[in-house]
Amino acid sequence: MALYDILPLQPQDQAWVARVVCAQWGAEIVVAHGQVFYPARLPGFWAAHDEQCLGLATYQVSGVECELITLDSLVPGAGVGTALVEAVRQAARQAGCRRLHLITTNDNLNALHFYQKRGFRLAELHPGAIQAARRLKPSIPLLGEDGIPIRDELVLEMYLPEQD
Ligand SMILES: CC(C)(COP(=O)(O)OP(=O)(O)OC[C@H]1O[C@@H](n2cnc3c(N)ncnc32)[C@H](O)[C@@H]1OP(=O)(O)O)[C@@H](O)C(=O)NCCC(=O)NCCS
Numbered sequence: 514m515a516l517y518d519i520l521p522l523q524p525q526d527q528a529w530v531a532r533v534v535c536a537q538w539g540a541e542i543v544v545a546h547g548q549v550f551y552p553a554r555l556p557g558f559w560a561a562h563d564e565q566c567l568g569l570a571t572y573q574v575s576g577v578e579c580e581l582i583t584l585d586s587l588v589p590g591a592g593v594g595t596a597l598v599e600a601v602r603q604a605a606r607q608a609g610c611r612r613l614h615l616i617t618t619n620d621n622l623n624a625l626h627f628y629q630k631r632g633f634r635l636a637e638l639h640p641g642a643i644q645a646a647r648r649l650k651p652s653i654p655l656l657g658e659d660g661i662p663i664r665d666e667l668v669l670e671m672y673l674p675e676q677d
Contacts, residue, residue, distance in 0.1 A: 620657025
């Protein structure tokens with residue numbers, strides 16, 4: 514039995530969502546493919562336990578495309594990340610999307626592991642894209658996981674069936 518509920522974000526959640534995003538990503542904004550996103554203003558889901566946030570996912574629907582903008586688990590290894598991705602996948606399907614995609618960076622080996630084990634496939638590599646992203650968000654660190662230089666964007670994708 515899950516020890517948390519996966520709940521949709523509501524407009525009144527914006528302030529604390531912005532705080533979580535800031536704590537996790539160094540600013541209220543995230544940058545992907547040259548675009549600035551304010552995750553707190555996007556639809557999403559959170560994992561709730563006793564009104565405490567254990568994880569957060571935000572996404573953006575555009576036509577038949579859904580982009581996962583942020584995914585953060587605050588209790589790694591307890592199934593929260595998987596449950597949040599599943600919630601976004603279901604929401605995308607219900608919105609009529611045919612593809613769910615996201616961007617991660619070359620250093621994020623944990624995310625590459627996580628997403629590929631959940632059915633995402635590598636779709637694109639954008640070498641050097643983070644240099645341009647740093648102009649929009651200077652707080653992006655030079656080094657990421659295990660001291661790997663953060664340089665490139667990787668697109669992962671999953672096609673969504675009309676029915677499971
Ligand atoms: C990537 C991330 C979201 C994964 O979240 P998570 O909550 O740890 O994910 P899960 O718990 O669902 O799965 C992680 C592992 O725990 C295991 N696990 C899940 N539930 C478990 C349980 N109840 N007991 C034991 N192990 C469990 C899973 O088997 C999984 O291993 P696998 O990937 O080898 O299959 C998380 O590491 C994170 O927030 N990273 C930092 C932010 C980030 O990089 N986000 C993605 C950017 S694009």
